[in-house]
Amino acid sequence: MKIALDVMGGDYAPVELLAGAIKWLQENEGQIVLVGDQEIINEELQNHSYNPNRLEIVHASQVIGMDESPAAALRKKKDASIVVASRLVKDGMADAVVSCGSTGAQMAAAIFILGRMEGIERPPIVAAIPGRGGKPTLLIDVGANVDCRPIQLLQFALLGQAYARGVMNLDNPRVGLLNNGEEEGKGNNLSIQTYELLSGQSGLNFIGNVEGRDLFSSRCDVIVCDGFTGNILLKTLEGMVFFLAAGVKEELGAIPATFTRLDYTQIGGAPLLGVNGISVVCHGSSKREAVCNGLNIAADSINNNIVDKQLQELSRLTP
Amino acid sequence: MQEFFEQARRILAEQMEIEVERITMDTEFEEIDADSIDIVEMIMALEDIYEVEFPEEDTEDYPTMGSLVTALYEYLQKVKND
Numbered sequence: 001m002k003i004a005l006d007v008m009g010g011d012y013a014p015v016e017l018l019a020g021a022i023k024w025l026q027e028n029e030g031q032i033v034l035v036g037d038q039e040i041i042n043e044e045l046q047n048h049s050y051n052p053n054r055l056e057i058v059h060a061s062q063v064i065g066m067d068e069s070p071a072a073a074l075r076k077k078k079d080a081s082i083v084v085a086s087r088l089v090k091d092g093m094a095d096a097v098v099s100c101g102s103t104g105a106q107m108a109a110a111i112f113i114l115g116r117m118e119g120i121e122r123p124p125i126v127a128a129i130p131g132r133g134g135k136p137t138l139l140i141d142v143g144a145n146v147d148c149r150p151i152q153l154l155q156f157a158l159l160g161q162a163y164a165r166g167v168m169n170l171d172n173p174r175v176g177l178l179n180n181g182e183e184e185g186k187g188n189n190l191s192i193q194t195y196e197l198l199s200g201q202s203g204l205n206f207i208g209n210v211e212g213r214d215l216f217s218s219r220c221d222v223i224v225c226d227g228f229t230g231n232i233l234l235k236t237l238e239g240m241v242f243f244l245a246a247g248v249k250e251e252l253g254a255i256p257a258t259f260t261r262l263d264y265t266q267i268g269g270a271p272l273l274g275v276n277g278i279s280v281v282c283h284g285s286s287k288r289e290a291v292c293n294g295l296n297i298a299a300d301s302i303n304n305n306i307v308d309k310q311l312q313e314l315s316r317l318t319p
Numbered sequence: 320m321q322e323f324f325e326q327a328r329r330i331l332a333e334q335m336e337i338e339v340e341r342i343t344m345d346t347e348f349e350e351i352d353a354d355s356i357d358i359v360e361m362i363m364a365l366e367d368i369y370e371v372e373f374p375e376e377d378t379e380d381y382p383t384m385g386s387l388v389t390a391l392y393e394y395l396q397k398v399k400n401d
Contacts, residue, residue, distance in 0.1 A: 112359070
């Protein structure tokens with residue numbers, strides 16, 4: 001197993017990313033390809049001890065900034081770290097790419113370099129939110145696509161179902177549409193039109209509208225929303241967990257494990273779905289622990305063959 | 320120019336799943352919900368058809384179909400004449 005890590009993206013690049021990579025190598029089998037400015041990487045690596053046979057460096061002279069238009073930057077900066085790292089996956093030189101840099105640039109790289117699965121316009125990010133009894137609920141999209149059309153939300157639903165069946169081994173995953181009420185006809189234009197599309201899609205186990213609280217109710221297995229809403233929901237959840245954990249620690253002196261499972265400083269990242277390669281999107285604010293966990297998510301995605309499983313499930317739905 | 324424009328709008332209309340007639344030279348990309356990825360996709364499809372690599376400029380500089388297509392067409396003519 002070989003994972004390409006874009007070490008130039010993120011608030012704490014490259015120091016924390018390199019430390020995260022070294023930590024992952026100490027705890028796991030496999031190899032890492034560090035993609036970024038060779039000189040900076042070599043200098044920083046002097047602070048670490050590692051097995052050079054398991055760590056490769058691929059030079060990339062450019063970085064795509066958070067403030068750049070992703071698609072245009074991708075055309076302009078052909079030697080950007082996320083471009084080079086994604087190309088390694090496309091060319092079979094790495095099994096997955098992990099980045100803490102611009103999500104838009106990573107999505108654009110996934111679209112234009114890895115390529116989309118047939119019938120998928122935009123890759124969404126799927127996050128598994130821990131639920132009761134160890135059963136997670138998938139929230140899709142948590143931030144790749146801020147503006148979505150109903151047809152794209154239908155595609156997210158199909159990908160979510162495919163992921164739940166193929167990777168989580170659920171026979172008939174229940175899919176809900178995130179809305180501000182359960183009744184049909186609730187919500188904004190996007191929700192109303194999407195509801196109609198999801199209801200009419202054969203092969204999709206659509207259970208109707210669900211509310212934010214259903215993320216933890218086990219009412220459904222996949223919750224679909226646009227990336228703008230999903231990202232706000234996820235970040236609200238992260239902030240709330242942080243607040244509650246601090247309060248509980250103050251009162252009881254310890255933080256229960258449930259809180260740590262939702263701690264965003266620990267959760268590594270989430271894969272983009274609907275593309276022909278594994279691309280794991282991490283928080284921009286990831287430090288070594290989160291980077292290491294992001295690499296774990298990439299490793300799990302490789303071991304679970306998430307690309308093949310999505311393709312198998314999507315082809316099952318095509319008449 | 321007309322043929323080039325027709326190619327471009329056919330590609331974009333197909334991508335956006337809208338009627339070709341909705342796209343004119345005056346159409347703003349925002350009007351039809353085309354984002355930078357849609358625009359770059361259209362440019363890349365044109366590059367394949369005309370076997371040319373267009374300059375890597377910011378798509379934001381061209382808010383309308385007409386302004387972008389004109390710039391691309393002028394570049395195409397320049398390459399042909401060189």
